[in-house]
Amino acid sequence: xxxxxxxxxxxxxxxxxxxxxxALILIFNGLLALISFLILNDMMEQSQxxxxxxxxxxxxxxxxxxxxxxxxxxLVIPSSTSGSISGEKERRTLDILLTGKMSTYSxxxxxxxxxxxxxxxxxxxxxxxxxxxxxxxGITIVDLFxxxxxxxxxxxxxxxxxxxxxxxxxxxxxxxILSYSSILALIGGTYVMNYLxxxxxxxxxxxxxxxxxxxxxxxxxxVTYSTMVSNQVANxxxxxxxxxxxxPGMIHGRVIQHWxxxxxxxxxxxxxxxxxxxxxxxxxxxxxx
Amino acid sequence: MSEQxxxxxxxxxxxxxxxxxxxxxxxxxxxxxxxxxxxxxxGKTTTIKIIAxxxxxxxxxxxxxxxxxxxxxxxxxxxxxxxxDYFGVYDNLKVMExxxxxxxxxxxxxxxxxxxxxxxxxxxxxxEKENQYVDALSRGMQQRLCLARALVHNPKILILDxxxxxxxxxxxxxxxxxxxxxxxxxKTILISSHILSELSEMCSSIGIIQKGEMILQGSIKEIVSSxxxxxxxxxxxxxxxxxxxxxxxxxxxxxxxxxSGNEFQIIFEGDAKEEAYLLxxxxxxxxxxxxxxxxxxxxxxxxxxxxxxxxxxxx
Numbered sequence: 233x234x235x236x237x238x239x240x241x242x243x244x245x246x247x248x249x250x251x252x253x254x255a256l257i258l259i260f261n262g263l264l265a266l267i268s269f270l271i272l273n274d275m276m277e278q279s280q281x282x283x284x285x286x287x288x289x290x291x292x293x294x295x296x297x298x299x300x301x302x303x304x305x306x307l308v309i310p311s312s313t314s315g316s317i318s319g320e321k322e323r324r325t326l327d328i329l330l331t332g333k334m335s336t337y338s339x340x341x342x343x344x345x346x347x348x349x350x351x352x353x354x355x356x357x358x359x360x361x362x363x364x365x366x367x368x369x370g371i372t373i374v375d376l377f378x379x380x381x382x383x384x385x386x387x388x389x390x391x392x393x394x395x396x397x398x399x400x401x402x403x404x405x406x407x408x409i410l411s412y413s414s415i416l417a418l419i420g421g422t423y424v425m426n427y428l429x430x431x432x433x434x435x436x437x438x439x440x441x442x443x444x445x446x447x448x449x450x451x452x453x454x455v456t457y458s459t460m461v462s463n464q465v466a467n468x469x470x471x472x473x474x475x476x477x478x479x480p481g482m483i484h485g486r487v488i489q490h491w492x493x494x495x496x497x498x499x500x501x502x503x504x505x506x507x508x509x510x511x512x513x514x515x516x517x518x519x520x521x
Numbered sequence: 522m523s524e525q526x527x528x529x530x531x532x533x534x535x536x537x538x539x540x541x542x543x544x545x546x547x548x549x550x551x552x553x554x555x556x557x558x559x560x561x562x563x564g565k566t567t568t569i570k571i572i573a574x575x576x577x578x579x580x581x582x583x584x585x586x587x588x589x590x591x592x593x594x595x596x597x598x599x600x601x602x603x604x605x606d607y608f609g610v611y612d613n614l615k616v617m618e619x620x621x622x623x624x625x626x627x628x629x630x631x632x633x634x635x636x637x638x639x640x641x642x643x644x645x646x647x648x649e650k651e652n653q654y655v656d657a658l659s660r661g662m663q664q665r666l667c668l669a670r671a672l673v674h675n676p677k678i679l680i681l682d683x684x685x686x687x688x689x690x691x692x693x694x695x696x697x698x699x700x701x702x703x704x705x706x707x708k709t710i711l712i713s714s715h716i717l718s719e720l721s722e723m724c725s726s727i728g729i730i731q732k733g734e735m736i737l738q739g740s741i742k743e744i745v746s747s748x749x750x751x752x753x754x755x756x757x758x759x760x761x762x763x764x765x766x767x768x769x770x771x772x773x774x775x776x777x778x779x780x781s782g783n784e785f786q787i788i789f790e791g792d793a794k795e796e797a798y799l800l801x802x803x804x805x806x807x808x809x810x811x812x813x814x815x816x817x818x819x820x821x822x823x824x825x826x827x828x829x830x831x832x833x834x835x836x
Binding site: 238239241242245246249250320323324325326327328329330331332333334516517518 | 570573574575576577594595598599601602603605607608609610611612613614618622623625626627628667670674
């Protein structure tokens with residue numbers, strides 16, 4: 233269905249022609265390949281002396297590459313979506329676009345999907361580098377697809393934040409600053425909020441309600457992604473550490489057991505809400521101005 | 522079919538405390554090339570944006586072929602083609618791709634779109650540019666491309682907001698010729714412009730807007746003749762100046778008289794029939810008349826007169 237969205241098609245056509253896009257694929261994959269080469273090289277060198285292979289290094293390589301991928305999504309998507317509608321305003325092409333028969337929701341979804349598609353293309357192009365980990369086992373192809381699915385949902389989430397600011401702001405610069413600030417607030421702000429509440433309330437005042445503030449991490453894509461990667465590589469779990477720090481009594485609750493599911497559902501729900509609001513605001517006939 | 526094919530009724534629009542449109546009424550007939558003029562800030566762009574569905578009016582209705590398009594958005598989008606005053610460009614997009622993209626925003630896809638786009642590019646004289654990048658075209662070509670784009674869904678009415686602004690003279694002429702050709706082929710066109718000489722050459726009707734109200738509207742011929750009847754009557758004679766002065770001073774419809782040699786400029790409060798009788802009387806008195814007629818205004822002087830004097834409301 234998305235393939236028939238004219239805005240999506242236009243964005244894909246025009247962005248794929250740019251040198252910037254080709255350079256982005258080259259640099260991103262080059263960086264991943266370099267990191268994996270360095271780690272593998274280090275493993276090989278060590279095995280020459282010890283006579284054994286340290287598989288932990290390989291697992292670390294997967295973790296590092298996954299986090300790089302996540303970082304790339306968090307950096308590229310807001311920058312791309314926050315300029316999508318405000319860019320139309322700056323180019324003065326928005327009015328013409330809105331006189332067409334496309335609904336404003338289709339315009340917003342087309343822009344968001346095009347931004348996501350660009351980073352998905354980056355993610356898919358990096359699969360050959362990722363597949364090095366299959367040589368030694370420990371990570372399955374299902375793990376890779378779960379990682380991509382989590383990335384996709386978190387991408388939609390931060391992308392819809394970018395789109396909303398792009399619709400509200402007249403200038404791309406303002407929209408970009410606000411988008412990054414909001415994502416920073418989601419990632420760092422939820423931690424700061426829990427930290428402050430924890431330290432400002434005494435042990436007796438820490439009621440069930442206060443401890444439930446831990447659920448604010450459900451909308452923190454970094455925590456959820458980290459939990460997912462930790463589950464895959466059986467590493468230290470960031471989420472458990474957060475629970476132990478801020479809500480130790482709730483560590484056996486149902487939410488933590490299904491954290492990734494709840495968080496992703498919540499991110500999808502909020503994304504739908506943000507896209508809906510963005511589409512509504514974009515409709516010129518809803519404007520009071 | 523209604524006589525008034527596009528009818529704007531009592532349109533109002535406020536931006537905060539500023540009233541941009543103050544009960545604007547406007548009528549257009551099918552196949553008309555209508556010029557929409559007014560000073561900056563008079564409400565032209567606001568009116569155009571409301572008709573194009575890009576702005577919501579506070580009150581009022583717009584009927585297109587008896588359908589209230591303020592309530593029927595599908596009818597609005599299907600029937601209106603809009604050309605803004607500024608041509609926005611997407612990077613890395615070719616002319617044909619530009620046409621196909623906008624066609625697809627109206628749900629039009631496939632080979633027919635390509636053929637239709639080629640036809641439209643031919644109408645605006647860009648048929649040889651289909652594989653060029655849009656941002657490489659000149660401003661005049663881009664504006665003509667925008668015009669072709671606005672026609673891609675075959676709208677009943679084409680609305681252009683100052684399409685000639687920023688264009689060089691040759692591009693303006695090219696644009697004017699395209700619009701006149703479209704009008705000759707039956708397309709209804711509403712065009713706002715500051716270049717009154719061009720409007721008077723191509724438009725069949727005009728509307729003058731000031732402070733959010735339509736202060737004068739009608740065919741150019743009607744407007745010019747109605748304004749001219751208020752102009753002084755100029756009579757140029759060969760000789761017999763004294764008799765002429767005596768006769769004109771005694772005439773009940775002559776209000777003022779200014780004499781410059783054998784030329785008389787009078788304020789005559791009569792219609793065309795009474796003008797004819799005046800001429801007849803002069804001839805009967807054997808006064809040799811060289812020329813006789815009202816001082817003629819063009820659209821530009823009419824516009825200046827109306828907008829600087831505050832304007833009289835017309836029906």
